[in-house]
Structures are given as C-alpha cells and as structure tokens.
Amino acid sequence: MASANTALRTRDRVARAALYAVLILGLFAVAGPFVWMALSSIKPEREIRAVPPTWWPETATLGNYRDLFSGLDFPLYFFNSLLVATAVTAGNLLFCSLVGYALAKLRYPGKRVLFLAVLGMLMVPGMVTFVPQFVLVSNMGLANTYAGLILPFLVGAFGVFLMRQFLQSIPDELIEAARVDGAGEFRIFWRVVLPLCRPALATLGILTFLQSWNNFLWPLVVATTEDKYTLPVALALFSVGQNRIYYGPLLAGAVIVVLPVLVLFVVLQRHFLRGIATTGLK
Amino acid sequence: MSSASTAPARTAAATSPGRPALPVRRQRLRQALTGWLFSAPFTVLFVVFMALPVVVSLVMSFTDLRSTDLRNPLAVNFVGLDNYTRLFADRLFLRAAVNTLGFVVVGVPLTMVLALAAASALNSGLVRFRTLFRVGFYLPVVSSIVAIAVVWRFLLDPEIGLVNNLLRLVGIDGPSWLYDTNLALPSLTVMAAWRNFGFLMVIFLAGLQAVPADLYEAATLDGATRWQQFRNVTLPMLRPTLLFGGVVTGIGFLQLFEEPFVMTQGGPLSSTLSVSFHIYNQFGFGNYGYAASASYVLFLAIVALSAVQFRLLRERS
Incomplete structure (x- = not known):
C-alpha cells in the first residue's frame, strides 16, 4: 500500500516536472520573441546581426529610437492611433449597448430582422465590404480624414451580439421597477442598465480598442498622407521603403507599436480574459 | 404623426413616482418608440457602412465595374455570371x-x-x-x-x-x-x-x-x-x-x-x-x-x- 502510494507520488512528480518543462518551453517560444524584440531594440545594428546572437545587450544604446524619431513623426502617429481607437471604442460602447438593450429588453416591430441582420453580418468576410466601403468613403469626401478612419468602425455586429447576450441575463424586474417609479426610458438605460453592464462593457471596450489600435488594412488604404498615418501603417511603410533592412529602427518601432497595448492588456487581463471566456461559451 | 410621437413623451414626463402604470396600449407604443430610438444610431451606421456595402458588393459582382467607371456609371454593364466563370478559369x-x-x-x-x-x-x-x-x-x-x-x-x-x-x-x-x-x-x-x-x-x-x-x-x-x-x-x-x-x-x-x-x-x-x-x-x-x-x-x-x-x-x- 505504502509503496504504491510512493510510486504514485513519484509519477505525479515526474508528470509535474514534464508539464512545467513543456509550459516553460512554450512560454519561451511565445513570449520570448517579444522580450528579444525589446532587448534588441537597444542594441546597435552590428550587435543585432552578430552570429552567434546575443541575448542581453552588450552595448546598450538609444540610437535606434533616435533614428526612428528623426526620420518619422512618431508622436503624431501615436496621437492618430490613440484618437481613432478612442473614438471607435466610445462609439461601440454607446451605440452597441443602446441597441443591445433594445434587442434584449424592449418590444418593437422590426427587432427580429435587425438581430438576424447583425448575426448574418458576423459571417461576412471583411473583403466583401472592403471595396464598396472604400468607394463610399471616397465619394463622401472622407478619404484621408479622421472621419474616414473612424466611421466604418463606429459600430460592430460583434459588439451588439455581446451586449444583447449579456443584457438578457439582467432580470426584467429591475427595469419594471424603475418604470413604475416613473423613470424615463433613457434614464432607466443610463442609471439602471448601464451600471449593471460593467463587465460586458469592459470586455467590449478593451477588445474594440485593441482591434482598432492594431487595425492595419483600412488605415493603410484610407490614410494617404503621412499626417493621417496610424502607428501600424507608419511602421509597415517604413519597413517597406528600405532597400537594405535595418533591423534596429524597425525593432524600436515595433516596440512603440506593441508596448501601449501590452501594458493595457497586462493591467486589465483579469477582466479581459474572463470576458473572452464568457463570449465563447454562449 | 407628430402628435403620436410627442404624446407618450409628454405622458412619460408627467408621470410622477407612485402613479399607476400607463395603459397597456400606450405603454406598448412607448416601448416601440424607445426601441426604435435606441436602435436608430446603430442601425443608420450599420446600414450605411455594412449592410449596404454587402448588397452593393453582390450587385457589383455581376457587373464589369472598374475603378475608372466610378465617374461614368453609365459605362458599367451587367455581365451576369461572367466574373464567376472567369474566376474559376x-x-x-x-x-x-x-x-x-x-x-x-x-x-x-x-x-x-x-x-x-x-x-x-x-x-x-x-x-x-x-x-x-x-x-x-x-x-x-x-x-x-x-x-x-x-x-x-x-x-x-x-x-x-x-x-x-x-x-x-x-x-x-x-x-x-x-x-x-x-x-x-x-x-x-x-x-x-x-x-x-x-x-x-x-x-x-x-x-x-x-x-x-x-x-x-x-x-x-x-x-x-x-x-x-x-x-x-x-x-x-x-x-x-x-x-x-x-x-x-x-x-x-x-x-x-x-x-x-x-x-x-x-x-x-x-x-x-x-x-x-x-x-x-x-x-x-x-x-x-x-x-x-x-x-x-x-x-x-x-x-x-x-x-x-x-x-x-x-x-x-
């Protein structure tokens, strides 16, 4: 009996060690490139290209960042990215929760059609709408404007779906009670419903912000002059424009694109990952 | 039309706490109006920037539209399934x-x-x-x-x-x-x-x-x-x-x-x-x-x- 127990415990210990080994190896493979990117962005080009490669910088320098900022107006691209992502996030939070509440809790003709259209939209690939959207935005005179970058993303089918699913779990009695108390419909929405939606709003907010920040193809096509570039567009065009690849400034640029969202993600990961998990189950 | 849309709003404003609920029919109308009002901003943006492009794209796929035709829409012809047959060749x-x-x-x-x-x-x-x-x-x-x-x-x-x-x-x-x-x-x-x-x-x-x-x-x-x-x-x-x-x-x-x-x-x-x-x-x-x-x-x-x-x-x- 005792020997069987120790055998089991040894097997458990071996299993645990193997598990850790695999996970740490996996973590190195997934997160390692990001760490390497950050460390290499402060190495001189010569050291980045050294064979065998170095892990920790032998000579630390901010030269790559200096080169990057002298050639390109990165503060402006940063501002553009921030402006677009903030506007898109605010629009999605407000409009998607309004319509999500209506779809979940109010009775009105046409609501079924609207919801089916939203569901159908979830399956439409981006390339289907891409060309007409581009023609539309150009014809509206919005090419190369902030409005052109923001408007097509101000609402999203996924956001409506998420908010509606979440709002359905809120008890009707709360809303009825507010109605009996004589509160107006918008007041009910703003004061009673929205505060209850905080977890869903947090998920949708972070998700939308990340998506907008990382959005690439649309701003690449719509922003035609440098003053409207977002960070990913600027970095992509910067890397394409070179004859010989200089990894140093590129890595510095990559750090600047990735760092803000990584910080945001790590700080908010608890809310965020929980939210993702619940959307997947419904 | 205008009286129908303002009446429930006025009643809503006049209702004070503790009053009995509105008659059922009015309440329904009020809910329908609220529903449409709350759906309106989303629906407008959704239709203009998503639903319409989906339809336009489908129509476009049966035409020979090229970027140069945008200024001269009359030059565009319906070509039936031509694009699709060309695609698979x-x-x-x-x-x-x-x-x-x-x-x-x-x-x-x-x-x-x-x-x-x-x-x-x-x-x-x-x-x-x-x-x-x-x-x-x-x-x-x-x-x-x-x-x-x-x-x-x-x-x-x-x-x-x-x-x-x-x-x-x-x-x-x-x-x-x-x-x-x-x-x-x-x-x-x-x-x-x-x-x-x-x-x-x-x-x-x-x-x-x-x-x-x-x-x-x-x-x-x-x-x-x-x-x-x-x-x-x-x-x-x-x-x-x-x-x-x-x-x-x-x-x-x-x-x-x-x-x-x-x-x-x-x-x-x-x-x-x-x-x-x-x-x-x-x-x-x-x-x-x-x-x-x-x-x-x-x-x-x-x-x-x-x-x-x-x-x-x-x-x-």
Whole structure:
C-alpha cells in the first residue's frame, strides 16, 4: 500500500516536472520573441546581426529610437492611433449597448430582422465590404480624414451580439421597477442598465480598442498622407521603403507599436480574459 | 404623426413616482418608440457602412465595374455570371484557393491542438503561476501584426535569424524559410498558429472549468488513467466548445490576409497568395466587379463552414 502510494507520488512528480518543462518551453517560444524584440531594440545594428546572437545587450544604446524619431513623426502617429481607437471604442460602447438593450429588453416591430441582420453580418468576410466601403468613403469626401478612419468602425455586429447576450441575463424586474417609479426610458438605460453592464462593457471596450489600435488594412488604404498615418501603417511603410533592412529602427518601432497595448492588456487581463471566456461559451 | 410621437413623451414626463402604470396600449407604443430610438444610431451606421456595402458588393459582382467607371456609371454593364466563370478559369485565383484551403486544413487543427494542450496543462491543477502562462500565451493575440512581422522576419532570416542559428548549433544548415516556395506557406501557417492559439486557449480553459469535477472523480475510482480520462471525459464534454473554437478559427483562417501581406507579399511565385490577398490585388488593379465576385465565393465558403457546424451541433442535442 505504502509503496504504491510512493510510486504514485513519484509519477505525479515526474508528470509535474514534464508539464512545467513543456509550459516553460512554450512560454519561451511565445513570449520570448517579444522580450528579444525589446532587448534588441537597444542594441546597435552590428550587435543585432552578430552570429552567434546575443541575448542581453552588450552595448546598450538609444540610437535606434533616435533614428526612428528623426526620420518619422512618431508622436503624431501615436496621437492618430490613440484618437481613432478612442473614438471607435466610445462609439461601440454607446451605440452597441443602446441597441443591445433594445434587442434584449424592449418590444418593437422590426427587432427580429435587425438581430438576424447583425448575426448574418458576423459571417461576412471583411473583403466583401472592403471595396464598396472604400468607394463610399471616397465619394463622401472622407478619404484621408479622421472621419474616414473612424466611421466604418463606429459600430460592430460583434459588439451588439455581446451586449444583447449579456443584457438578457439582467432580470426584467429591475427595469419594471424603475418604470413604475416613473423613470424615463433613457434614464432607466443610463442609471439602471448601464451600471449593471460593467463587465460586458469592459470586455467590449478593451477588445474594440485593441482591434482598432492594431487595425492595419483600412488605415493603410484610407490614410494617404503621412499626417493621417496610424502607428501600424507608419511602421509597415517604413519597413517597406528600405532597400537594405535595418533591423534596429524597425525593432524600436515595433516596440512603440506593441508596448501601449501590452501594458493595457497586462493591467486589465483579469477582466479581459474572463470576458473572452464568457463570449465563447454562449 | 407628430402628435403620436410627442404624446407618450409628454405622458412619460408627467408621470410622477407612485402613479399607476400607463395603459397597456400606450405603454406598448412607448416601448416601440424607445426601441426604435435606441436602435436608430446603430442601425443608420450599420446600414450605411455594412449592410449596404454587402448588397452593393453582390450587385457589383455581376457587373464589369472598374475603378475608372466610378465617374461614368453609365459605362458599367451587367455581365451576369461572367466574373464567376472567369474566376474559376483564373489560375491565380485557383492557386490562391488551394493555398488558403491548405492553410486552413493544417492551420486550424494545429492551432486547436496547441490551444487544447496549453489549456489542459493549465487546468490540470499541477501548475502554479497560471496567470503568468495565460498572459504570456496571449501576448501575440493582442499585438499588431506589423510588429510581429518585424520580429518573425528576423527570426526566420536565413543568415542571421535565431531559428537558423539554433539549427546551426545542432549542425543543420537551415533553409531560407520565406524565400522557398515549399516552405513559405508552412512557415506562415506555424506563425498563424503561434499568433492565434492563445485566444482559443482562453475559451477552452473556460470550457474545461465547466466540466463537473465528479465525472473525473468517478473515472478515477474506476481506475481510468489521465489519458483515458482526457479521451473519455474531457473530449466529449468539451465538444461544443471545440466546435465553436474550430469554426471561429476556420472563419478567421479562411480570410488569411495579413500574414502573407506583411511577410511575403504573396510570394515567392504566389506560393503564399491567399484568396483575400488576391481580392485585394484585384481591387488594386481597379477590377472592382471581379474582386467582388471573388469575395462572394469566399463568403459562400464561410457560410458553408458555419452550416456544417450547426449540423454537427444539432446532431448532438
């Protein structure tokens, strides 16, 4: 009996060690490139290209960042990215929760059609709408404007779906009670419903912000002059424009694109990952 | 009309706390008006920027619209199914379709296996620092593809890249991954799995945590090994979650665009050209009608995939 127990415990210990080994190896493979990117962005080009490669910088320098900022107006691209992502996030939070509440809790003709259209939209690939959207935005005179970058993303089918699913779990009695108390419909929405939606709003907010920040193809096509570039567009065009690849400034640029969202993600990961998990189950 | 829309508002304002509720009919009208009002901002934007483009795209796919015709719409002709028949005779499109299918058929299972392995390991109860691993595995999901491309192009650089440097340590002369017609697409497939498995891992973790613990207890009492428990308890219980994950990933992978766009530009020799990339190129050449027809073929593929999933889900319940 005792020997069987120790055998089991040894097997458990071996299993645990193997598990850790695999996970740490996996973590190195997934997160390692990001760490390497950050460390290499402060190495001189010569050291980045050294064979065998170095892990920790032998000579630390901010030269790559200096080169990057002298050639390109990165503060402006940063501002553009921030402006677009903030506007898109605010629009999605407000409009998607309004319509999500209506779809979940109010009775009105046409609501079924609207919801089916939203569901159908979830399956439409981006390339289907891409060309007409581009023609539309150009014809509206919005090419190369902030409005052109923001408007097509101000609402999203996924956001409506998420908010509606979440709002359905809120008890009707709360809303009825507010109605009996004589509160107006918008007041009910703003004061009673929205505060209850905080977890869903947090998920949708972070998700939308990340998506907008990382959005690439649309701003690449719509922003035609440098003053409207977002960070990913600027970095992509910067890397394409070179004859010989200089990894140093590129890595510095990559750090600047990735760092803000990584910080945001790590700080908010608890809310965020929980939210993702619940959307997947419904 | 105007009296109908202002009356309930006035009544609502006049209602003081404690008054009996409005008559049923008025209440219904009030709810309908509120519903429309709350739906209006979304619906306007949705119709203009999404629903309308979907319809316009369909109409465009039956015309010979080119970018040069935009100023002179009268020059546009309906050509019936011409674009679609041309599409299936277009060797580049067929190449793109084969590439995309290959990417989906290998990439989706690879991503799912990685995600399930990571989720199972983190859910086994044997591991500490779970948050660290979860956050670490999720990093690529939240990172810009442009930044990822910078790093991966370096990793896969034939001369100075880390991958080939590692291979050199064990005496292997590594290939030029992204410049080899046989290796470029597999390289992008691995990169896409690397980039996306963290998302599925989070969803699978939630699914695993919803499996009742007493099922495992019963299985342990029956003497089932860990592997048997995984095969006979975990996998069947996780089926809906796995299907969901498979379809979401499939829909995403069918639209493969960003990886080849930033890594290979579709090359070498179109070996990484995807359907979405082909559509984008046709858009660039100004062939709007033709691009639209290709996008609808992609749309149909996605609908077919989703339909298969609904069938599979219904079979179970």
